[in-house]
Amino acid sequence: MEVLISSKFTIIDDNYETKTIKLGNDDPNESEEIGESATRECKSYVFHSAENKLIRLIDTPGIGDTNGLEQDEKNFENILWYISYHKYLNGICILLKPNNSRLNVIFKFCIQELLSHLHKNAKDNIVFCFTNARETHYRPGNTKPLLEKQLEDLKKQSRTDVEIKVNKDTMYCFDNESFRFLAAIKNDMQFTNSEERNFAESWKKSVDESLRLIEYLLKRRPHIIKDTLSLNNARNIVIFLSKPLAEIGQLIQTNINLIREKQEEIDNSNKTINELKDRLYISQIDLEPVKLGYPRTVCTNISCIEFLQIERTNSIKTDYVKHCCQHCFLRFSKSNVINNKALRFCSAIKLSGTCKVCGCHWNKHMHVTYENKYVINDIVDKNVELQITIKKTDQEIKKAIVNEHQKRIDQLQQEQQKINEVSFRFAQFLRQNAIAAFNDAYADYLDLFIKEEKIKKSANPSYYDERILKGLETTRDSYMKQVEVIKKAIENNDSSKPPIPPKEIAELEQQLYNLPLNGLTLKKLKYEAERSQTDIFRYTENHYMPAWKSVSNKTSFKSNPFAKIFGKGW
Template structure:
């Protein structure tokens, strides 16, 4: 894989949606090869690109069922072992670099109508929103359907109604409908088409939406996914008749033309600005992102207060000489900072695992992210269902990180006192002033802690009000983990300052009390009087950034998390035929 991310390029972002089994992964694999080869014969004799691993069955000339598996060389996403399950369990982003100064980004999504139930559909949709929130705009929203689809109502509930409930209504202008496996219906939508028109009309009437009703083929595109399967099966020794080969060659030509026509339409649409549409999801993701750092900040505040208090008590000692006092006229500062790693690291997100292995390095899993899926496949199945042999946790509980948090200790000396120290003046006269300065610093940290505490409880309230899936209090879990670590320190170190542990336990007690009060309000339907909007959350985010000592730390974390997201994109060199070159030049 080439590193093609450095040069600034104009982006064409396309979101792919559809029910489980509609063939999004195969569509992406075929899409790349339509622009690499002029014909199916060229593809058979050449080296095809496999961007997403997948498995399907085919019946050979002897009517024997054969399983065909195609594997991407660097598949960092998911390969399912069971035919019929979605081959994409998380959003996969494929960035195609054209020969011009443009890129095409295809965002592959988990299938709607997940075989594991509706709760997984909700979680999958949350993952989709998180992914598209990383981009500035969408040029196209492709809803993939099969001809003669009897489950169209489920598709619309999640792909249309859920999507438009989170996106601005202008997103309707970027929606197109792509039909896979259309060879059997002569590259027409088949019986799905009238059902599609009827469902759109009902949606328009019920939601008072001006979503476009299909009147022609400008937003309908038909492809044959079986052509790519024929191609991969041929390369694995499956025999086909000459008539079958001619039919697939014709399908390849039709699908390639439809690909160009699709891009022609999408590139002419006004890009849909995401920043105006998913502020709710952006706010939710920001709250989730800051759950662990805010717990870490609470520990940092307690460490600072304990350190300053200890110094204050030492200065209050009447037996201090001028020389002793001279060495203590400073303000200790324990600052949280981010240290960038030389290369990305895979870590376990499971707090219980981190607690169990808090005295070891097992929470740092020694596998490269790019090879994680292959690693899991060799041991206990695919990435989402395998277990990490380093820590024993499911692979889905792991994440990539580019940084680690560290504390930096320093001594801040007041400029006036520093000048006096250089003149060797009597220091006892500054004793009371410095004690007051230290107390002011303690009060400042307590004020910051109160502000952080109020913001955290508002974050918790917001998550409870807007949770797509069951609410999971990541903040309190990580706070419990930090308290566990501090208890271990208290038990093993004679010099441990127990005020740090006491302060954290008090923070936890106050938080639990406020959460109980909040839950009672929700039970009594009182939350509407104090409900929070996404704008409120973004305002609270800016308030956190303005706090001394911790604002920059949180900003750095958000920036690095965005970098980790970009790292997971897979970049491909786009082989361009003349038709696509002309398209880009004219767009």
């Protein structure tokens, strides 16, 4: 029996003996372990039909994988990478059981994760396919009301007007028992006439539903994949930039503080300009990402970090000294991301969720691939040198120095404002274009750095300069206020906040890199974060060539069901 997709199943004979039926060759992409999710990676099966039409079925890994939520994240990455090789999708089929008691437990997560990755333009291409539907007389069964409720809850939660239809046009019922019957009789299994009639009816019903599905999808406007890819590219930009942006935010506050210290030193000094000549520069910190020899898992908890003074400054940096997994080869873990669920599968984390090395919970850990080296640059203002050259008074020169320093503070604050504006635009794009909501990692990182600054303050309150902490808190408060504005605008269909087109995302990213003081550093940090996350997935397709392609007589193939859809150009 020729099959396109390898299959293996067990069947019970008349003597109640178990017999294993195996079709096709072993496929490493299909797991045959009992209880395991079947498909491991995306794979295409291409049917050559009438008039040179191709029907490409893309088999994807399931959502709600038996290996857990972390595997789901890997599967989504695989799916998005795979479909990027195509221009459009006619249909997105969500497979469900018609009577699944676990639906209310796993369905909400699975649907929300899926829809958060899809552009809202895909809503009219989504259909629901119910498998093993003979037991419910080829109807959706108890799953339908649960499906409707979950979609309605999701719509309210996301505060959008995006509606996914649940009706006969978008629901299709199948059963593969007739396929198993054909495979079984090829392996000398015996069935009664009554059973054969039931299988024949099941075959006819499933074929009819398949044709109805294809006909419906052909009438839909194809979903342009670049829309969904643009959405997910924007998601990736947000993910990869979230930590660097927060690091730059912390750096800006630190550098502003260094300038203010210099202002106060000069303003309060009784020394002459000649005596201060060697102190008229500004010390500014830059970040240089340094790639680690191996990825590592570190703990960010207060008990596992140390604070070190940055050379030649009064500023303090955080040092993640507890390396809980020195060579962490945890695959498909988002690197340099806090509270990453995949870390539960790091070899340093016990089943209880605590670390074998430090004893802290997994959500206090971070999988890192680079560290930041702090580089001190001394900046000498040319205008100040000019003031000295033309022999201005000491008081005039001091005033000029303080004013020039203030200009740099203003420039740093303007760059922080720009970072917040772009981060807000990213958040707006995702909220307006995704079917489901998303997590805001930029705010999470600001929270992490604010927490670290508070720890520094507690460790040495008399020495700590609170202006850095207040600057970070102001940055976060300003950002969150903007996010609340867009939330309400979307909820109220406010036309003053029109959707951001996908092409604008790359432009916004470039605006960040064009920042005069911090753009280059940000670009280097983002590149290092992105480089470490590169994954390569296999891209393979199986082609099914109908027999008429290799024989001269095509007459016997004119009854092929696809001819009814694609025409009679056989």
